[in-house]
Amino acid sequence: MLHHDTLFIGGDWVAPAGTDTIEVISPHSEEVVGRVPDGTAADMDRAVAAARDAFDNGPWPQMTMAERAAVVGRLAEIYEARQAEMAGIITTEMGSPITFSQLAQAPQPLGMLKYFAGLGATFPVEEERPGLFGPVVVRREPVGVVAAVVPWNVPQFVLMTKLAPALVAGCTVVIKPAPETPLDSYLLAEMINESGIPxxxxxxxxxxxxxxxxxxSHPGVDKVAFTGSTAAGRRIASICGEQLKRCTLELGGKSAAIILDDCDLPSAMGFLSMASLMNNGQACVAQTRILASRNRYDEVVQAVAEMVTGQQVGDPADPATGIGPLVARRQQERVEGYIRTGIEEGAKPVVGGLDRPYDRGWYVAPTVFAGATNDMRISREEIFGPVLTVIPYEDEADAVRIANDSDYGLSGSVWTADTDHGMDVARRVRTGTYGVNMMHTLDPNTPFGGFKASGLGRELGPEGLAAYLETKSIARLG
Structure with missing residues (x-):
């Protein structure tokens, strides 16, 4: 068991203000696998004070961006040497299949560190423009102290979309991991101490x-970077709006995969097994609405059902496992509640249902619904589990309409033999990311974020770095 009795504040391991602890429970065994202090408001005050002092009086914001990028590059080297350890911890604490942890949970955060280290080495901090009365210098400066609030599903990936650009920009950061997944952040703290970050x-x-x-809400925080539910995002947006505090919000999704009639189904299913079911279905970008024309509806339902039944459900530490347990009992009960609702609404589970695969662990049966419509709750609300809904459409215009008929706009895909035509479909679907015959892979060089209730702002790419910079214009005569 991993046991920590201190917090990482001001570069030191310090005793918490309170005595309560967070127990980390294995989603597979339901046994305690870790224990850490449960932070209090007093602990947050101390962390913000340390970040505030480091920003107002420390060397980090005064360094050049290229100098900070070099330090972030050193952190990347340290991270790379320990990424296998990081993958194992994340699988232990939240049940992600070890193959997914080794493919994404640890390597993608490393890729973001490397990307922003490279971007910061050449990013233009100042540029001169002609003004009405003489030259004007447009300068980019760090926004200040950042509160990074991250969820449990991909804890390091989501953290690095915030931490890596914030560090390169010159900000200081207070990280609040989710109580379900605090263990990986302790490993990261060890790396940070070793990297030379002040x-x-x-x-x-x-x-x-x-x-x-x-x-x-802390007045010492200049910007909030949050990933999580849309309901929590609305609350955070209201607090930031009242204080005129900067924020970026990456929220929920209910993405649609449009299967056109000329699609090669076996090829599409090979990709959708990841796009729809990755991380046990606990991914905001998951393609959980499968749109199929009435001409091929039964064929698509059968292909999706075969794809889902081909996934081994079991111990997330087993490399053969494709789908593991959900993160917590409440999540298991929530997802089963949606399966029950789908049945009550008249949809038919052709795979899965309410019979649990195992008596122990927070498993649910991967489920595929047929006979669904887009106005059902299982089609409109983010379930965050291995539940897919196959929805029929009349023609291509109807498919685009259904894809856009959602409160969300985070991701999506189209599957077709004609990639140029697929690009035309992609331009008509209102989401922040999209894939043509593939899942959008969240490339560190391209912006990530959503339309509508999927959030505010963008992460990754140069746009993700700009989110941690304020822009200043300096005019001069002579």
Missing amino acids: AGVVNIVAAGREAGEHLI
Whole structure:
């Protein structure tokens, strides 16, 4: 069992203000696998004070961006040497299949560190433009102290979309991991200490909702970067709006995969097994609405059902496992509630249903619904589990209409033999990311974020770095 009794604040391991602890429960065995302090408002105050002092008085914001990028590059080297350890911890604490952890949970954060280190080495901090009365220098400066609030599903990936650009920009950061997945952040803290990042630049306090809201509301925080549910995002947006505090919000999704009639189904199913079911279905970008024309509807339903039944359900530490348990009992009960709702609404589970695969562990049966319409709750609400809904459409215009008939706009895909035509479909679907005959892979060089209730702002790419910079215009005569 991994046991930590301190918090990472101001470059040191410090005793928490309170005595409560967070127990990390294995989703597979339902046994305690870790224990860490449960951060309090006082701990958040101390972390913000350390970050504030490091920003206002420390060397980090005064370094050139290229100098900071070099330090982030050193962090990437340290991370690379320990990424296998990181993958194992994430699988242990939240049940992600080890193959997915080794493919994405650890390597993608490493890729982001490397990308932003490279971007920061050449990013233009100042540029001169002609003004009405003489030259004007447009300068980019760090936004200040950042509160990074991250969820449990891909904890390091989501954290690095915030931490890597914030560090390169010159910000200081207070990280609040989710209480379900605090263990990976302790490994990261060890790496940060080794990298040479100055004390107080990064602070980590695992805590629940109350202490998290205290951090978000703290007057010493200049920007909030949040990934999580749309309901929580609305609450954070209201706090930031009241304080005129900068924020970026990466929220929920209910993405649609459009299967056109000329699609090669076996090829599409090979990709959709990842796009729809990755991380046990606990992914905001998951393609959980499968849109099929009435001409090929039964054929698509059968192909999706075969794809899902081909996934081995079991111990996430087993490399043969394709789908593991959900993160917590409440999540298991929530997803089963949606399966029950789908049945009550008249959809038919052609695979899966309410019979649990195992008596122990927070498993649900991967489920495919047929006979569904886009107005059902299983078609409109983010389930966050291995539940797919196959929805019929009349023609291509109807497919685009259904894809856009959603409160969300995060991701999506189209599957067709004609990629140029697929690009035309992609331009008509209102989402922040999209794939033609593939899942959008969240390339570090391209912006990620959503339309509508899927969030505000963009992460990754140059746009992701710009989100941690304020722009200043300096005019001069002579």
